[in-house]
Amino acid sequence: MKRLDILQTVLATLSIIGWSVAIYALVIFGQARPDPAVGYFRSKGVEVRLEWDPHLTIQLEYWIWVCAIVSFINLIVNFYAQTTTKIGFWVNIPLLLVVSLSAGLYIRYVI
16 A cells, blocks of 8 residues: 555544544533423423533543544644645544534533
8 A cells, every 4th residue: 555545544544533432422412411491391390400410521521532632643644644745634634623622621611
């Protein structure tokens, strides 16, 4: 295999891993966030959770930081590939890095 093929394979694999971790973090987010306190539920006496689940919130934070680390490694490989070969710049890599960093900082300092 040529170096170009290897770099493209590494970039694609890291992108798939990063986005898969981001989707898994979204699944955990759906379970960790507070329940919507709709008036209908409250009038019927249904139990609703008004605060974040502490265990799942910590797990969510860890998965978001894993996503940020994978994205950062992928960004480094992308810069190396861009400077040494004819591979263009992949936009999804910095996008995932910025989103995961902002989500991780939000969960760490706001929630």
